[in-house]
Amino acid sequence: MALIVNGIEAPPPADPRVSLLDFLREHRGLTGTKVGCNQGACGACTVIVDGRRVLSCLTLAVQVDGLEVTTIEGLGTPGSLHPLQAAFVEHDGLQCGYCTPGQICSAVAMIEELRRGLPSNVTADLTAGTIAATREELRERMSGNLCRCGAHNGIIAAIEDAFGLENAA
Amino acid sequence: MSILDNAKSRAQGLAMAALTKAVALAPDKWIPGSTPDPLIRKQNGHVGKPLSRLDGPLKVAGQARFSAEVALPNMAYAAIVHADTPKGRIASLDTAAAEAVPGVVLVMTHRNAPRMNPMPVFMSAAKAAGPDALPILQDDRIHWSGQPVAVVVAETQEIADEAAGLIAATFKEEPAVTAFAAARAKGTQQGSFMAQPLRNEIGDAEKTLAAAHFRIDARYTTPRHNHNAIELHALTCEWQDDGVLRIHDTTQMVAQEAWTIGRVFGLSEDKVVVTSPFVGGGFGGKGLWQHQACAAAAAKLAKRPVRLMLSRESVYRIVGGRAPTDQRVALGATAEGKLTALIHTGLTAKSPASPMPEPFILPTRSAYAAETMLLDVKTVEIESLSNTFMRAPGEAVGTFALECAIDELAEVAGIDPIELRLRNEPEKDPVSGLPFSGRHLDAAYRMAAEKFGWDRRSPTPRAQREGEWWVGMGCATGTYPYYRMPGGAARITLTAEGAKIDIAAHEMGMGTATAATQVAADRLGLSPEAIAFNYGDSTLPGTVMAGGSQQTASIGASIVAAHRALVAELVKLAGNDSPIAGAKPDELSCRDAGLCRADDEAAYESYASILARANRPSVSAEASPPLPLEMMHWSMHSHAAMFAEVRVNAVTGEVRVSRFLGSFDCGRILNPKTAASQFRGGIIMGLGLALMEETQFDERKGRVMNASLAEYHLPVHLDVPDIEVIWTDIPDPHTPMGARGIGEIGITGTGAAVANAIYNAIGKRVRDLPITLDKLL
Structure with missing residues (x-):
């Protein structure tokens, strides 16, 4: 194997x-x-x-x-970025860049969890079939990825932008 | 400190005081910054633009190579074993089991380590960067719990880690002072910072306080903090055949590290080359500590390249953080709220070997116009890992105490906290008497108050409740000085295609390379694409620390100096047939990849044309800026008005920050996109300081108890609301580009804004950080 x-x-x-x-x-x-x-x-x-x-x-x-x-x-590669990678650059969702690959990989899979309807600790209604991608949901679901530079706002904005979640808040 | 050291330090202090006086009284025209930087008036369109960070694509694609990602042929991996006693001697150190593990190359202890000199301590020489001057694996003495006692070198990290766990060390413990109260009982010493005592006295503040119409007098305490950059401290190093020690490190000070490590091994600084193209977060913590010397010594002993990446626990054991403080702030005011007495005194602990007391009165010196003042920092010594600078040393915790006290006075006096602050705005620096280079805190407050909806705040606590949440608003002033340290230098190499800037500066996420590229593009009249900003290498010109929020000023001034020298060279090369013939550098401007006369833009020649006529492929100039005397001629500070809205749970005491606004007066903002990130980053670290961060220190054993990211709590995504940042963008007439540093100010004032908002929500004043829910119930 x-x-x-x-x-x-x-x-x-x-x-x-x-x-x-x-x-x-x-x-x-x-x-x-x-x-x-x-x-x-x-x-x-x-x-x-x-x-x-x-x-x-x-x-x-x-x-x-x-x-x-x-x-x-x-x-993606620097010359051919994944939409989320490009959105991180656009929204300045990084500073030192060290937590960044983990944030991006985490977010790519996190969106799928959301789409599958997996609830989180802040999901109010566990029986609803779909879960709104509110900023609170995104923040809760990304809280396992620490950032010390403080790029949190840019990271959430990049996720919303790349996955078409704008105005979900 | 010996008597000799004391005398030396006093002499330095006196010399500094005399110089300070002379520079303060000198005519403006003798001082750097007397003429506003031409870039403030006229630009080529790059400064001030929200350019995305240039290294962004590399970083988001995982292609930026950090120091532990440099792979050298035949490289071995290292792991460190730490002492777990605060003071004493090694009683036994059995390395046999570790050495017997297949794949172990060697175990290095004080018995077989190469000869190493102690690191010259920070500020003891121009490029000295040691956190202390303690011996490094040279004897059996233990100076702190966490000190390295053995380094295992092995073929793989797994083997090194396994073998490190097999080393059996016992210690003969000696009595150590590890508790604050015990240290205080031993006596206090006057704290000093930059060779000046941390003490200022104007009039009789105690007497004035006693007679004041309104007064408050309170004690504020702050704990130890750690930087906790997400990238672990790591280096990959090699003793090359040419005798050069090559270090790939993650550091805020490449030039200082090369010099200091050179001293450790008895090498001249050109025999140590330190590169650090990417730093995964620093905040003051990515300086020199014993691990760099340990790794280099291990590589010397093993005669092969070594990679040492500290474990997260090792970072807490080897890399110091912010020291704890115990502060008193007492304020006296007239019936109209004019300050008559301002007392900010207290204690901070430091390790006996650390040169750095946490200077918490720094922000108070220039904060308010008070008739009388007493500012004083005393130190006590706790036998522990040496403390060091962490983001806004002094200001971060000093503004917590001062700005909470102002809020307390506002309530006692029945005056709006913003109004109280503005009534006490000083005309000139209250301590030094110097004029301010630029101070627009009032504008920052007015902008912010309107935007935040301050008029909706009830001055009475417990006035707003939503469900089980009490809601409150608070504000506070943040401040951080403009610094520019001596030692800057830059080289500009110009070709027909563009320019390369060489400077030993650093990029740890501030956006330095991006902002410096914009500045260089404007300065040279080139597009940003035509600029190559080359940094992070000790062989490049300049001694430029990424610290004190000074790097952009230092780079800016260095580029100004090199640019001036370059223009002089270009005029020479241009000769008599050029439209710019005979001009002095000051009479010329740069535009459209060429030079023109400042008073006649049509008199222009392109760089390509000048070089072609001179038959030169390139022209290069290197220069250093003048000494930073501007800092002693004007009082130079940035300010911020910080506004927090918090929700406090009536049942659990849990605090959530629901809104935050930072309004900054930091001179010209060079890149609004990266600057906003710097401001937000500082504020978020300030939210951590307010609500959760604490390095827990076992006062019995002198040991950090929460040496992991699971137990040292940082703000995570759910803790961080949308943070709005705005700025005055009023250029400082006396700084390069009109800019002042922005890297640290965000953490200042934030803790107090949150504490004041919590008070406004529930009427409970917590003066001991962090404000955890147990203190609110």
Whole structure:
């Protein structure tokens, strides 16, 4: 078996202790995935595994054997940005840029959770089929991704813009 | 501090005081900034535009390479083992089990570490950047809980981490002063900052206070804080065959680091090359600490490149933060609300080795016109990791105390808090007597009050309730000085295609490279696309710290100096056949990729034409700006009017900030998009300071207890409302580009605005940060 990283097969590491985070950064040279705490507290290492957002520091590489891993490099390149990546630049949803790849990967999968109708801690009506993408919903759902520079307003604006959620607040 | 050091410091202080006096009294024309920067009047259309940050596409695509992402051939990975006792000696240090792990290259302790000199302490020399001068793995003495005692180097990070866990260290503990009360009992010392005592006295403030019509007298306390940049401290380093120590680091001070690390290893600064193209957040924390020396020593011992990325816990153990304060603010006022007495005194703790007391009276010095003043910072020593500067050192916590006290006085006097502040606006600097270079706080307040709907606020607490939430509004003044540190320099290399600017500056998210590109484009009459701003490398000109909100001023002044030298060169190259022949640099302007006479724009020649006629592919000039004497000739400060609306839950005491507005008077804003982010970022860190941030310190063992991002609470998305930022955009006539620094002011005043809003909501005054719900119930 192998991991599929951004569409490319990658053999799993020989050392079973290697986290998905370290596998991506140190074994595959995909340093766009960042390490902020190595203990699941900051969200900087968020990647997408089979469509769901995952903290790669708390995931062993061998656990995702056979699964599709999408990292920030798989979403777009500087010359051909994903709409959300472009919106982050436009709305200045970043400063130092270190939490940014995690924020973007997290948001891409978060929108799918919202569309699937998965409730959050601030969802008022759990029985409603669809959940309005209010700013409060977006903020709650992005709260696992810390930003210390304080780009929060720009991040939320970028998410609204890229996914056509303007005026949802 | 030894008697000799004391005497030296006193002598420096006296010399500084004499110089300050002379510069204050000198004619304006002798001072840098006496003539307004021409860019304030006339631009080529780039300064002031909301240009998206130039490194944005790289960063959002994960292609910006940070220091732990530089891969060197045959690189090994390091992990650190820390002492867990505050003071004493190593009793035993058993590394055998670690060394036996397959893949371990070596274990370095004080027994086998290369000889390292202590780091020269910050401010002890022009490029000194050590947080303290404690020995680095040279003996068995322990100076703080968290001190590195061993470094494991291994083939992989997993192996290094495993082996680090197998090192068994025991310590012979010695009595240590780790509690604030015990430290106070040992006696206090006068705090000093920049070789000047943190003490000012005007008249008899205590006596005046006692006789005042209205008075308040209160104690405010603030805890330790940590910077908590999301990027961990990390470096990749190598001793090259040419004898150069090459360090890829994440730092706010490349030139200072090269010099200081050179001193540690007995190398001249040109034998240490530090690069740092991207810094994943700094806030004062990305300076020199022991880990850089440890990694370089490990690489020397292992004879191969080493990568050291600190664990999050190691960051809390090795990298100091903001020190705690215990402040008193007492205010006396007339029946009309004019301040007669302003007392701001108190204590801060520092480590015995740290040169840095938290200077919380700095914002008070220029804040209000009061008849009498007593400002004083005393220090006590706690045996702990050295504290350091963190975003707005002094102002962040000092404005909390001062601006809460003003709010308390406003209530006692029955005067609107904005009106009270404006009644006490000083005409000139109340302490130094210097004229202000630009102060428009009144305008900032008026703009903000209207926009925020201040007239809807009830002056009486507990007046507005929505469901189970009490709602309140508060405001406070923020302030931060203009700084420009000595040491700036820049090189401009001009070709027919454009210009390259070389300067040893830093980009840690402030938007420096973007704003500097806009400034250089305007200065040179080029498009931003024709400018290459080259920074983050110790081999480039200048000693430019990304600190004190001074980098943009330092870069700006350096580019002015280099530009002037470049224009002089161009005039020489242009010769007698040019429309600009014989002109002096001051008589020329830049436009459309060329030079013209300032009084006759038609007399113009393009750079390409000048270079072609001179048969030159390029022309280059490097220069340094004059010493920053403007700071001693004018009182130079930015200001902000901060407005918060909070909701306090009547059942749980939970506080939510529902609205926030920051109104800034910071001179000319160079890039509204990146500046707004800087302002918001500071405010958000201020919301953290107000409501949740605290480095919990075990007073029994001198140890940080919450050394993780799970336990040190930062504002997260749900804690951050829409934050509106506005500004006066009135240029400062005495600074480069008319701009003053904007990186730190956002955190100032914010804590008090929130505290004052909480009081307005529920009538409870909390004077101890952070204002957590247990203090409100």
